[in-house]
Amino acid sequence: MATLIHIHYALGDLPLRVLHAAPSATSAEESGPAPPYTPPAGEPEARIVSLDESVTVSAVSPSRLSSTGTASILSLATSTSEDFVLVEEKVASPTSIYSLDDDHGYTRYHQSDIRLRGRGLAAAGWWSDVAEADVKGQQSLVKRYDGGEGRKVKDWLRDVKMLQNLYHPNLPQLMGFSDDETPTPFILLSTGRTRSPSVFFLNTMQMDTLAQNVGTVLRFYRDLTDATFYLQRQLDLPDDKMQDFIENSTCRVNSDKTIVLGLPPLKDGNWMTYRNYGLTQTLVDTCIKMLPRRGHLKRFGEVDDANEPEFEEKTNHVNALARALLPSASSPPTLSSQVQALLGEDDDDMLSLRKIRMSSIRLDTHQHQWxxxxxxxxxxxxxxxxxxxxxxxxxxxxxxxxxxxxxxxxxxxxxxxxxxxxxxxxxxxxxxxxxxxxxxxxxxxxxxxxxxxxxxxxxxxxxxxxxxxxxxxxxxxxxxxxxxxxxxxxxxxxxxxxxxxxxxxxxxxxxxPPPFPGHQQGGFGRQPQFGGRAGQPFRHQPFGGHGNHFMQPPTxxxxxxxxxxxxxxxxxxxxxxxxxxxxxxxxxxxxxxxxxxxxxxxxxxxxxxxxxxxxxx
Incomplete structure (x- = not known):
C-alpha cells in the first residue's frame, strides 16, 4: 500500500518524475505517473512486518469526546522499508537539488527579497517555522526550512510540490518560493496574520455571543471537513491515511476567521497506523480541542482562578452544544441537514441560542446535563x-x-x-x-x-x-x-x-482466629488423635499412624x-x-x-x- 509520503510525491499532474530508491535509467526518462499513484512493480498492497525486522512501536490515546469509549491509536514503522526519492534529490550539487522542472507560474524569490518581522507562529508543528515577513513591500508569511541539507531539501520539495496543486481556502495558499541561489529554502504564503485556534476562542468567548461561538465551531468543522474531502480527492487518500494527515497537522485561524490546516511532517519509512475510531471522530476531536480547556466540561464548584465565573459558564455551554451538534463517531463526517441550515444564516446576529438549542433537541442529541x-x-x-x-x-x-x-x-x-x-x-x-x-x-x-x-x-x-x-x-x-x-x-x-x-x-x-497448626477441623469437641489408636477408625493414618494436619479440608x-x-x-x-x-x-x-x-x-x-x-x- 502506498504510504502518505509516496502519494505526496505523485501529486496531481506534476511533471516531476518519481523513482524507487534504486531507479533505473529507463525509468528516469519516463514521464511522471498520473493520479492516482500506482505503486512500483513488485510492491505489495499491504506489507506484513517480519519479526526479523527492526520495528518501532508507539501508542497514543487521544481524548474521546463522545460516549463511544476510549479511543486508541497504534503506529508501526519498519526500519527496513525503502523510501521514495525524487530524481532531483540524487544530484550532488547543493544548488541544483533545489531545481524544479516547472515553476507552474509561481514567482521565485531570493533571500534578499525577504525581511522577517517576528518569530515562528507556533511552538511546534508545520507552522513553527512560519513567520510574518515583508516581501518587496507586501505583508506575507514565510516558511523557512532549516536543518540538515538532506532533510530541509526533502521537506521543501514536498511542500512546494504539494501546495502547487492544492487550491482550497482552508489550506495554505502558495505565493512563491526560493530560487536556486538561496542557501536556506523557503516558501511564501498568502495567508495574513494568524492565531492559534485556542487563543482565537479565548478572545471570542469574551467578545462574541454564545450563539456566535457555537456557530464558529460548526463553521470550522464544516470547512475542515470540506478540506478533508478535497484532499482525499486530490491525493487519493483512504480514510486512515487522511486521519494520519489531520492528526499530524496543526491549524491556524486567519484574520478573516477562517480555519487553515497546515501540512503534516514528512516521515521516513513505511508507516502503518491502526485505530479503533474513524475519520469522523478525528475531525470532531480536532475541532473540540480548539475550544478553551480543550473542550472539557467543568462541574459545579470547579474553580479556575484565571477566568471569571461568567466565562466558565459560557465556555461550558459552548463545549456542550458543540458536542451535541457535531456528528457522532458512528455517523458520516458531514453535518446534519438541520445544522447546515443553521449555518445558512447570512448574518451572525440571526443565529440565536434558542434556535441552536432547539435544533439539538429535535436531533435528539441534546442529552447533556450538569x-x-x-x-x-x-x-x-x-x-x-x-x-x-x-x-x-x-x-x-x-x-x-x-x-x-x-x-x-x-x-x-x-x-x-x-x-x-x-x-x-x-x-x-x-x-x-x-x-x-x-x-x-x-x-x-x-x-x-x-x-x-x-x-x-x-x-x-x-x-x-x-x-x-x-x-x-x-x-x-x-x-x-x-x-x-x-x-x-x-x-x-x-x-x-x-x-x-x-x-x-x-x-x-x-x-x-485462624486454626492452630495441626488442628483437625472435625466435629465439636473432637481432639487431635495421635498414633492412629482412637478417634478416626475410618481414616487411614499415614506416616506411622500420626495425624496428618496437612490433609485437613479447607474452610x-x-x-x-x-x-x-x-x-x-x-x-x-x-x-x-x-x-x-x-x-x-x-x-x-x-x-x-x-x-x-x-x-x-x-x-x-x-x-x-x-x-x-x-x-x-
Whole structure:
C-alpha cells in the first residue's frame, strides 16, 4: 500500500518524475505517473512486518469526546522499508537539488527579497517555522526550512510540490518560493496574520455571543471537513491515511476567521497506523480541542482562578452544544441537514441560542446535563425545580416545585443500581462487578462470598434519572420565563433536577482466629488423635499412624447478603438471608466472628440550567 509520503510525491499532474530508491535509467526518462499513484512493480498492497525486522512501536490515546469509549491509536514503522526519492534529490550539487522542472507560474524569490518581522507562529508543528515577513513591500508569511541539507531539501520539495496543486481556502495558499541561489529554502504564503485556534476562542468567548461561538465551531468543522474531502480527492487518500494527515497537522485561524490546516511532517519509512475510531471522530476531536480547556466540561464548584465565573459558564455551554451538534463517531463526517441550515444564516446576529438549542433537541442529541460532585444524600428528588441564592451552593438549594409530583410535566423515568467488590490485599486483580436481585419495596440484594479471615469492600450506587434529558431542557425553554416571573427570580437561575442517587461504601470481615497448626477441623469437641489408636477408625493414618494436619479440608467461603435501596426510609444492612425483614423490624445480627460495616453515604445529582442568552429576543 502506498504510504502518505509516496502519494505526496505523485501529486496531481506534476511533471516531476518519481523513482524507487534504486531507479533505473529507463525509468528516469519516463514521464511522471498520473493520479492516482500506482505503486512500483513488485510492491505489495499491504506489507506484513517480519519479526526479523527492526520495528518501532508507539501508542497514543487521544481524548474521546463522545460516549463511544476510549479511543486508541497504534503506529508501526519498519526500519527496513525503502523510501521514495525524487530524481532531483540524487544530484550532488547543493544548488541544483533545489531545481524544479516547472515553476507552474509561481514567482521565485531570493533571500534578499525577504525581511522577517517576528518569530515562528507556533511552538511546534508545520507552522513553527512560519513567520510574518515583508516581501518587496507586501505583508506575507514565510516558511523557512532549516536543518540538515538532506532533510530541509526533502521537506521543501514536498511542500512546494504539494501546495502547487492544492487550491482550497482552508489550506495554505502558495505565493512563491526560493530560487536556486538561496542557501536556506523557503516558501511564501498568502495567508495574513494568524492565531492559534485556542487563543482565537479565548478572545471570542469574551467578545462574541454564545450563539456566535457555537456557530464558529460548526463553521470550522464544516470547512475542515470540506478540506478533508478535497484532499482525499486530490491525493487519493483512504480514510486512515487522511486521519494520519489531520492528526499530524496543526491549524491556524486567519484574520478573516477562517480555519487553515497546515501540512503534516514528512516521515521516513513505511508507516502503518491502526485505530479503533474513524475519520469522523478525528475531525470532531480536532475541532473540540480548539475550544478553551480543550473542550472539557467543568462541574459545579470547579474553580479556575484565571477566568471569571461568567466565562466558565459560557465556555461550558459552548463545549456542550458543540458536542451535541457535531456528528457522532458512528455517523458520516458531514453535518446534519438541520445544522447546515443553521449555518445558512447570512448574518451572525440571526443565529440565536434558542434556535441552536432547539435544533439539538429535535436531533435528539441534546442529552447533556450538569453534574455536582457531592451533595447531601437524599436532599434532592427527581423533578425538583428551584434555584441557588446568590453566593451559595447546592446545600442551600431552594425547592420551588417538583414538576413530576405536581403534574407540571410528564417525563420518562428510570432507576438503576450498580455495585463492585474488591479485596485490598488483591487489588491488583481489579474490581469485580456485582449483580443485584430485586426485592419488595424497591430494595436491591447483593450476594457475595467471604473467604475465611478476609475482608471484602463493596461500593453500591443507586440512581433515578430522566430517560430523555432533552425533555427537561425543552421544559425550561417553554416555561422558564413564566415560572421565574412567578417567583421573582431570573429565568436563567432556574435549576431542574434530572438525576438523583447515592454512593456508599461497605465492608464485611471475618474476624475469627485462624486454626492452630495441626488442628483437625472435625466435629465439636473432637481432639487431635495421635498414633492412629482412637478417634478416626475410618481414616487411614499415614506416616506411622500420626495425624496428618496437612490433609485437613479447607474452610469454604461464607455467603452474605447486603440489602440496599435508594429510598431514604430503608437503612442498608448485612444479612445471612436473601429476604428483607418486615418494616419496623430490626435486622438479625450476623453470626459470631463476622463484622459488617456501613460506610459514609454521598449524594449524587445532575441538573439542567439555561443561559441568560436563551431568553433574549
Amino acid at each position: 453534574s455536582v460532585n457531592i451533595v447531601p444524600p437524599h436532599k434532592f428528588s427527581l423533578g425538583d425545580l428551584g434555584y441557588i441564592p446568590p453566593g451559595e451552593d447546592f446545600t442551600s438549594f431552594v425547592t420551588l416545585h417538583n414538576v413530576l409530583k405536581e403534574g407540571m410535566a410528564s417525563f420518562d423515568v428510570a432507576q438503576d443500581a450498580s455495585g463492585t467488590q474488591w479485596n485490598w490485599k488483591e487489588i491488583s486483580m481489579g474490581r469485580e462487578q456485582l449483580q443485584a436481585f430485586d426485592l419488595p419495596f424497591e430494595v436491591k440484594g447483593w450476594m457475595m462470598q467471604l473467604p475465611p479471615h478476609a475482608q471484602i469492600e463493596l461500593q453500591i450506587i443507586h440512581e433515578a434519572y430522566l430517560s430523555h434529558v432533552k425533555d427537561a431542557w425543552k421544559f425550561l425553554l417553554d416555561n422558564g420565563r413564566k415560572l421565574a416571573k412567578a417567583h421573582n427570580i431570573r429565568p436563567e437561575e432556574l435549576i431542574l433536577v434530572t438525576r438523583v442517587g447515592t454512593d456508599q461504601h461497605f465492608n464485611i470481615q471475618d474476624i475469627n 469454604l467461603p461464607k455467603i452474605f447478603y447486603l440489602l440496599t435501596a435508594l429510598n431514604a426510609e430503608h437503612e442498608p444492612y448485612w444479612s445471612t438471608s436473601p429476604m428483607t425483614v418486615p418494616k419496623g423490624t430490626s435486622p438479625p445480627a450476623l453470626p459470631r466472628g463476622y463484622v459488617g460495616r456501613l460506610g459514609r453515604i454521598y449524594g449524587l445529582m445532575n441538573y439542567v440550567q439555561l443561559h441568560e442568552e436563551d431568553f433574549k429576543g
